[in-house]
Amino acid sequence: MASFSNVSKFCLLALTALTTVLSASGAGKQTDVTYKDITFIVISQPNTYHANRAQLLKEDFEKQVKQLNLKGDDRPALYLLHETEGLPELGAWTLFPVFSVFSNVFPSTPWVFFCEEETRIKLPKLLNVLKGFDSSKDVFLGRGLHDSHISIIHHFYGFEDPEAFAFPDLRAGFLISRPLVNRLAEMMIDLSAADLNSVDFNIDPKHEFARYLSEKLATNLTELTEFCVLDSEDCATYDNLRFPQCGAAIPDDDLSIAVKTCGKFHADRVPVVKKTWDRESRNIEYFSDVDDPSIPTITLGIPNTERGHCGKTMAIIRRAAERKEFAGKKWLLIADDDTIISLHRLRLMLACYNASEEIALGERYGYMSARGYGYDYITGGGGMLFSWPLLERLAKECSCPSDDAPDDMILGMCLKRIDVKITHSPYIHQARKEDYSEDFVKHRTHVSFHKHWDCDPLETYKFLQTDVPSEHDEL
Numbered sequence: 416m417a418s419f420s421n422v423s424k425f426c427l428l429a430l431t432a433l434t435t436v437l438s439a440s441g442a443g444k445q446t447d448v449t450y451k452d453i454t455f456i457v458i459s460q461p462n463t464y465h466a467n468r469a470q471l472l473k474e475d476f477e478k479q480v481k482q483l484n485l486k487g488d489d490r491p492a493l494y495l496l497h498e499t500e501g502l503p504e505l506g507a508w509t510l511f512p513v514f515s516v517f518s519n520v521f522p523s524t525p526w527v528f529f530c531e532e533e534t535r536i537k538l539p540k541l542l543n544v545l546k547g548f549d550s551s552k553d554v555f556l557g558r559g560l561h562d563s564h565i566s567i568i569h570h571f572y573g574f575e576d577p578e579a580f581a582f583p584d585l586r587a588g589f590l591i592s593r594p595l596v597n598r599l600a601e602m603m604i605d606l607s608a609a610d611l612n613s614v615d616f617n618i619d620p621k622h623e624f625a626r627y628l629s630e631k632l633a634t635n636l637t638e639l640t641e642f643c644v645l646d647s648e649d650c651a652t653y654d655n656l657r658f659p660q661c662g663a664a665i666p667d668d669d670l671s672i673a674v675k676t677c678g679k680f681h682a683d684r685v686p687v688v689k690k691t692w693d694r695e696s697r698n699i700e701y702f703s704d705v706d707d708p709s710i711p712t713i714t715l716g717i718p719n720t721e722r723g724h725c726g727k728t729m730a731i732i733r734r735a736a737e738r739k740e741f742a743g744k745k746w747l748l749i750a751d752d753d754t755i756i757s758l759h760r761l762r763l764m765l766a767c768y769n770a771s772e773e774i775a776l777g778e779r780y781g782y783m784s785a786r787g788y789g790y791d792y793i794t795g796g797g798g799m800l801f802s803w804p805l806l807e808r809l810a811k812e813c814s815c816p817s818d819d820a821p822d823d824m825i826l827g828m829c830l831k832r833i834d835v836k837i838t839h840s841p842y843i844h845q846a847r848k849e850d851y852s853e854d855f856v857k858h859r860t861h862v863s864f865h866k867h868w869d870c871d872p873l874e875t876y877k878f879l880q881t882d883v884p885s886e887h888d889e890l
């Protein structure tokens with residue numbers, strides 16, 4: 416009998432401890448929550464293709480609202496950021512500037528849900544998830560991604576235990592509770608007090624935002640299996656798309672490609688390009704400071720620079736804009752000699768975009784964008800794409816302060832000045848495949864990665880050749 420009572424006492428203690436843990440994270444008791452208690456915010460983009468994709472999400476959402484017979488005050492609100500008035504001009508994609516105006520723009524609901532344009536939400540299931548959480552506590556819910564080692568794209572965060580830190584997969588969306596929204600909003604009123612130093616460079620907003628919540632608001636992501644990428648019965652959210660599907664790839668001749676290299680890389684990097692993606696196009700030119708007929712290279716009279724390559728990049732842009740042989744081209748890709756890219760996939764993706772519009776496409780980074788006053792830029796390593804109408808404007812309206820200024824950032828500043836928003840592609844990558852969370856890489860199809868060090872670029876290229884998996888083959 417004595418041992419039985421000890422066991423039950425132990426169980427009781429364990430149960431009390433568990434309840435304490437759960438209620439600290441806002442979980443545990445059943446709460447009353449209705450659809451109108453959630454504000455939905457889609458991190459959308461103004462580019463026509465992306466705006467249309469976000470519109471599809473909105474239509475899917477509205478269909479459910481109708482099926483659930485939610486009317487008038489019972490309707491939950493959904494916002495597409497690119498068409499929401501009252502936001503700062505810049506940086507909403509980093510999320511921070513959204514909070515600087517939150518109460519002026521959005522209703523003060525107990526819950527706020529953020530997601531991407533391809534996220535799909537099953538409203539009843541999401542509501543069910545929320546029934547287990549208390550919105551008066553600090554709650555941050557989503558699908559967790561983890562780094563298996565410290566990563567350059569996450570500012571080498573989490574040195575002691577990189578696996579431990581969870582950041583939300585935006586494809587699955589995430590939820591935060593009102594107290595967190597209010598505290599963020601308060602902090603963003605005074606930027607010097609907000610202490611955004613850790614996010615001066617905006618590289619991976621989902622990680623930077625989660626890190627900020629962890630460090631400044633002592634709130635970590637609670638990982639829930641109902642937030643999904645691949646859909647299944649139990650999922651409240653999932654990712655609708657692995658790779659854009661816009662019909663046939665654009666013709667090879669619509670795309671002109673410039674590879675930036677220099678003398679010291681002719682022997683090691685260029686042969687890798689020649690062995691891989693060079694074979695996918697007859698429109699590749701190599702630009703170098705050194706003549707090398709075996710490649711062959713084009714020299715532009717710009718000496719090689721160790722730091723940035725603004726002089727070289729602007730000369731490439733001007734040459735393409737001015738020369739007759741480029742007449743009829745629709746896109747220019749500027750890549751590095753250590754970019755690893757599938758041109759086939761790139762041409763498939765470009766079929767989604769209207770090349771008559773002014774488009775700057777690639778992986779978007781930001782400098783001071785989280786403060787709402789810096790600038791966004793396309794980070795060069797994964798490839799920068801310019802539609803021809805924009806290219807012609809860049810040739811006329813942009814210039815380099817010096818040949819060795821960073822080309823991608825100078826172009827970003829110029830794009831801001833001429834009021835062209837960068838179009839972000841989640842398929843183009845500045846870093847090595849190894850630098851991204853494995854779980855992030857796994858469920859999407861990718862166009863490019865960058866850098867040869869400490870990885871096998873031929874393997875990466877092979878990875879980019881493997882068939883786009885069909886939607887449900889991993890279920």
Ligand SMILES: *[C@@H]1O[C@H](CO)[C@@H](O)[C@H](O)[C@H]1NC(C)=O
Nearest residue numbers: 573579580581629633634635
């Ligand atoms: C959040 O997670 C980190 C591990 O990444 C941990 O060091 C920290 O103590 C956690 N914070 C809270 C408030 O639980």
Ligand SMILES: *[C@@H]1O[C@H](CO)[C@@H](O)[C@H](O)[C@H]1NC(C)=O
Nearest residue numbers: 463768769770771772773804
């Ligand atoms: C492409 O963009 C141009 C310029 O904005 C526009 O005139 C044209 O109608 C667009 N084409 C399509 C198919 O939307």
